[in-house]
Amino acid sequence: VIDNGQPEHAIVTTCAYCGVGCSFRAEMKGEQVIRMVPNKDGKANHGHSCVKGRFAFGYATHKDRITKPMIRASIKDAWREVSWDEAISYAASEMKRIQAQYGKDAIGGITSSRCTNEEAYLVQKLIRAGFGNNNVDTCARVCHSPTGYGLKQTFGESSGTQDFDSVMKADVIMVIGANPTDGHPVFGSFMKKRLRQGAKLIVVDPREIDLVKTPHVQASYHLKLRPSTNVALINALAHVVVTENLTDDAFAAERCDVASYNKWKSFIADPKHAPETTEAITGVPAAQIREAARLYAKAGNGAIYYGLGVTEHSQGSTMVIGIANLAMATGNLGRDGVGVNPLRGQNNVQGSCDMGSFPHEYPGYRHVGNPETNQLFEQAWNAELSLNPGLRIPNMFDSAMDKTFMGLYVEGEDIAQSDPDIQHVHAALRSMECVIVQDLFLNETAKFAHVFLPGASFLEKSGTFTNAERRISPVRKVMTPLAGYQDWEITQLLSNAMGYPMNYSHPSEIMAEIASLTPTFAGVSYEKIDELGSIQWPCNEESPEGTPIMHVEEFMRDNGKGLFMLTDYVATQERVTPMFPLILTTGRILSQYNVGAQTRRTENNQWHSEDRLEIHPHDAEDRGLNSGDWVGIKSRAGETVLRALVSDRVQPGVVYTTFHFPESGANVITTDNSDWATNCPEYKVTAVQVTKVNQT
Numbered sequence: 083v084i085d086n087g088q089p090e091h092a093i094v095t096t097c098a099y100c101g102v103g104c105s106f107r108a109e110m111k112g113e114q115v116i117r118m119v120p121n122k123d124g125k126a127n128h129g130h131s132c133v134k135g136r137f138a139f140g141y142a143t144h145k146d147r148i149t150k151p152m153i154r155a156s157i158k159d160a161w162r163e164v165s166w167d168e169a170i171s172y173a174a175s176e177m178k179r180i181q182a183q184y185g186k187d188a189i190g191g192i193t194s195s196r197c198t199n200e201e202a203y204l205v206q207k208l209i210r211a212g213f214g215n216n217n218v219d220t221c222a223r224v225c226h227s228p229t230g231y232g233l234k235q236t237f238g239e240s241s242g243t244q245d246f247d248s249v250m251k252a253d254v255i256m257v258i259g260a261n262p263t264d265g266h267p268v269f270g271s272f273m274k275k276r277l278r279q280g281a282k283l284i285v286v287d288p289r290e291i292d293l294v295k296t297p298h299v300q301a302s303y304h305l306k307l308r309p310s311t312n313v314a315l316i317n318a319l320a321h322v323v324v325t326e327n328l329t330d331d332a333f334a335a336e337r338c339d340v341a342s343y344n345k346w347k348s349f350i351a352d353p354k355h356a357p358e359t360t361e362a363i364t365g366v367p368a369a370q371i372r373e374a375a376r377l378y379a380k381a382g383n384g385a386i387y388y389g390l391g392v393t394e395h396s397q398g399s400t401m402v403i404g405i406a407n408l409a410m411a412t413g414n415l416g417r418d419g420v421g422v423n424p425l426r427g428q429n430n431v432q433g434s435c436d437m438g439s440f441p442h443e444y445p446g447y448r449h450v451g452n453p454e455t456n457q458l459f460e461q462a463w464n465a466e467l468s469l470n471p472g473l474r475i476p477n478m479f480d481s482a483m484d485k486t487f488m489g490l491y492v493e494g495e496d497i498a499q500s501d502p503d504i505q506h507v508h509a510a511l512r513s514m515e516c517v518i519v520q521d522l523f524l525n526e527t528a529k530f531a532h533v534f535l536p537g538a539s540f541l542e543k544s545g546t547f548t549n550a551e552r553r554i555s556p557v558r559k560v561m562t563p564l565a566g567y568q569d570w571e572i573t574q575l576l577s578n579a580m581g582y583p584m585n586y587s588h589p590s591e592i593m594a595e596i597a598s599l600t601p602t603f604a605g606v607s608y609e610k611i612d613e614l615g616s617i618q619w620p621c622n623e624e625s626p627e628g629t630p631i632m633h634v635e636e637f638m639r640d641n642g643k644g645l646f647m648l649t650d651y652v653a654t655q656e657r658v659t660p661m662f663p664l665i666l667t668t669g670r671i672l673s674q675y676n677v678g679a680q681t682r683r684t685e686n687n688q689w690h691s692e693d694r695l696e697i698h699p700h701d702a703e704d705r706g707l708n709s710g711d712w713v714g715i716k717s718r719a720g721e722t723v724l725r726a727l728v729s730d731r732v733q734p735g736v737v738y739t740t741f742h743f744p745e746s747g748a749n750v751i752t753t754d755n756s757d758w759a760t761n762c763p764e765y766k767v768t769a770v771q772v773t774k775v776n777q778t
């Protein structure tokens with residue numbers, strides 16, 4: 083794809099990989115992208131980029147792209163290429179047949195953080211208005227759903243509080259369960275710049291991430307906790323802040339719910355939360371916790387950035403709340419340089435959540451059971467809408483096994499590879515009578531599909547993505563869709579065939595409808611995005627040009643006050659035993675992206691062509707292992723084989739792998755444990771045994 087010739091024209095669009103949302107100029111010769119050049123005017127990236135956005139776009143024209151719709155009566159049959167008309171009509175008739183046979187609630191859909199806002203909005207509209215139920219969910223279920231829950235409860239809005247530029251005013255940066263230099267490289271480089279200017283760094287992570295020892299950056303404290311003990315650690319940090327009178331009581335009195343603050347202070351002051359008590363749980367020396375807590379609390383500006391190492395736990399939501407409590411107690415909210423900032427993994431995970439892709443929420447995080455909201459959408463959509471929350475992704479799988487959920491529409495998500503306890507997922511998909519997959523490639527989920535609808539890459543569509551700082555950026559079509567349609571058009575075809583009419587002629591009309599129904603998007607339009615380059619929501623009459631920093635005057639809760647909540651530490655059910663003596667945790671690497679469907683089909687593969695299992699030298703020695711040896715990894719859910727990498731980046735008792743290659747089967751071994759509030763899987767904690775195996 084890459085050609086060094088001179089471009090004929092360039093179109094500004096947005097990277098489709100991570101939640102930084104870098105702006106690029108796609109330089110073109112006719113309809114061929116010859117290079118992606120980071121846009122100097124991009125407000126999220128200021129002309130920077132990483133190896134994914136810059137080089138890994140060739141997947142869009144890879145030979146594996148499917149460009150014809152296909153159907154088959156059974157997953158044992160071969161695929162048959164058909165016309166769009168036949169595919170859509172077959173898909174709709176099957177979904178209607180299932181509803182007639184098993185009931186209205188027997189079908190549903192899953193949208194993705196890879197989709198644009200407009201596409202995600204249409205999928206949830208199709209399901210609520212066209213299918214007649216709320217059985218819609220998104221892949222955010224398996225990553226940042228605890229962020230949505232925890233920040234909504236405490237701050238009143240399910241989003242990060244700051245813009246990226248805010249980090250340049252931070253004096254102390256606390257990074258919890260995130261690896262910005264690999265996962266969010268451009269923002270990671272901004273963070274390093276601030277650290278080189280003298281800001282202090284606290285890293286909370288079971289593994290030594292690059293930031294810990296980057297030259298001229300070195301962390302002041304690396305709290306190397308045992309996986310699954312996050313809540314005990316955040317409580318210990320808060321305990322020090324409260325018992326050493328490092329709280330900002332004036333902030334709490336003016337900005338927060340005072341009764342909840344007082345109750346929380348008594349709770350957290352209990353000696354059971356003292357670092358000396360929790361040291362046995364977390365494995366982090368009490369003195370280090372005390373010093374790190376003082377450093378954060380005494381900072382002029384203390385900023386917290388966190389990732390999936392916070393959310394993908396059985397107490398993911400509790401930990402998000404614990405972080406919010408700590409920031410409120412120290413007054414680190416509502417101005418530049420502070421805040422609570424989830425580093426969203428996928429390009430549009432924020433947007434897919436904003437657009438109502440959850441079974442209990444309409445766009446703008448409004449509960450489906452609220453009669454006023456229900457009425458608003460019924461009138462706008464001219465449809466009868468259910469007041470009952472629908473099924474979450476894991477409930478869809480469980481219901482499929484009970485034969486009460488039999489038809490699934492999946493847009494842009496490879497659930498047969500990315501979801502935990504994969505054998506259960508496969509069994510559930512196998513038991514469904516109609517699985518419709520809309521994607522670029524015949525992915526793992528397509529193995530269980532009856533209808534394949536070929537989708538469009540980000541280069542073939544128009545719309546918007548919303549990044550981790552709530553920035554809505556334009557996605558502009560630079561090539562004609564290879565299969566003929568953009569994804570929002572395919573959803574519209576399906577909706578019309580299901581009997582619920584949709585008649586949009588451009589995504590700007592969909593955004594106009596979103597703005598008319600969603601108060602935080604009320605001032606958003608394509609014209610304004612074109613004029614400003616991008617907009618951070620909330621954007622409405624009060625903030626016509628958007629909102630870089632939230633909760634400046636008051637929190638977004640109904641009474642304007644931040645809410646403290648109690649965060650009891652509860653140990654995970656996943657325990658090490660003599661049979662499974664090590665804890666497996668997972669993460670990402672710079673050159674690859676998630677399950678690798680895109681990056682593995684580009685030259686980025688040369689830098690990281692297999693997943694490896696990092697194991698501490700002591701554990702390796704016990705097992706007679708050297709780097710490069712094949713090892714079998716077994717959990718109570720399943721087993722797989724990987725090559726070992728002996729490394730002291732992990733602590734004894736902990737092993738670590740990336741999950742970019744389907745053959746590694748990381749999710750064969752992850753379990754069905756999940757967050758108590760949102761069912762986000764506990765990907766980060768799996769008890770395993772590791773043994774040397776012979777493999778050719």
Ligand code: SF4
Nearest residue numbers: 097099100104132135
């Ligand atoms: Fe794309 Fe993220 Fe890299 Fe930016 S940092 S180029 S958004 S992958």
